Amino acid sequence: MFQKLIFAFLLSVISAACPNESYEWQNNCYFYQNISAVFADAESYCSSIGGHLASIHDGFTNSLLTQKGEQYFTENTNINFWIGLTNMVTQGNWAWMDGTLADFTDWRTGEPNNISSNLNCASLSLIDSRWQTNDCLNKKPYVCKVEKSLFDRTTTPFKKCSGNFTYFEATNSCYALFYPYWGGRSWSFGEELCQTFNGHLTSIHSYEEMEFVLHVAIPNSLANVYPWTGLYSPDENESWKWSDGSKVDYVRWAIGFPIDDSTRSCVYLSSGGYNNYLCDKTSSIVCKIKL
Incomplete structure (x- = not known):
């Protein structure tokens, strides 16, 4: 409960340039999409609004994304959602779609599962905040990450x-x-x-x-x-x-x-x-x- 109160406090004071339908964290705007999509189409949508499927670089952000997912995905039956991690861009290596360094992981025990060649995309569990591999053609809700500067009218040129x-x-x-x-x-x-x-x-x-x-x-x-x-x-x-x-x-x-x-x-x-x-x-x- 105390941890959730901290999250709530932080979210209340970190509202600036991000659109109303998103929330701001560490100079990024996160957009939760409740309509399920295959990994590729989810990334295409994120790309169309100026971002990528979300990359995660620390445990706090990982927990924060999970908590927000619990709020946004109440109408979706999936218990996990796409994040931007895949081993298909660079064959055999897990990498973020936005090109940032893979400097943090939170895989579930036994993951990443390399037994099946179809399990090439990662999702974040709403139950335990851990990552697991999935078939990229499965349809799931997802979260996009867009740099806040894209929406900051005071610092971003037309x-x-x-x-x-x-x-x-x-x-x-x-x-x-x-x-x-x-x-x-x-x-x-x-x-x-x-x-x-x-x-x-x-x-x-x-x-x-x-x-x-x-x-x-x-x-x-x-x-x-x-x-x-x-x-x-x-x-x-x-x-x-x-x-x-x-x-x-x-x-x-x-x-x-x-x-x-x-x-x-x-x-x-x-x-x-x-x-x-x-x-x-x-x-x-x-x-x-x-x-």
Whole structure:
């Protein structure tokens, strides 16, 4: 009881720039999402609001997240919720989705369970505040962690793009990378996802825009991630179109492409240029929103 009173006191005095639907702790805003989602979609949502699934770096925060979860997840039957820890980004190593150092763990006895190759994502238990491995395709509630500065109007300059999107002045557009994950990101799935943000898979109309997508929209740590673009062929590679309806006025195929195969009718971007590939294959995606 005394510990909970301490938590309540701290929460009462730490309310500043975070939105009302979140709470602030150590210069971060935490958003609890009661609607269950697979790990990849949970992370995608967190990314869309400018953050990631929550990382945890000390025991107090771990207990605090659990206590708040008990309050937010009363309408959900799950007894645990997603946090941002997975071993799928760096194969075999447990790492946080936000790239911060894995300097604290609170695994349940016998965890992490490496017996099954499907148990690659971590959840936090509402019962004992311990972590356990889960199948990443299980649907669970989750908590997003966003830096408070994103919402601090007194210290943050005006942003043309919301959430995790990055602005490119030359095109007056916003761009964001969404990772492939193990749930898959086919070309059509990527286009549908981008449309939920009122955008499309990225179109490219100059060398400068292509370089921006490769080196700015995609973090340096993911230099080998090749994203789907909005370029596709509606007629077995006889012609090519952008999914946003814009003119195909800049074409830079990589050496050896396009491959003369009518099943390879969707295009991803590599450092060498455009590559046509099977549309149902998994890749990361870059969404583009025209302002």
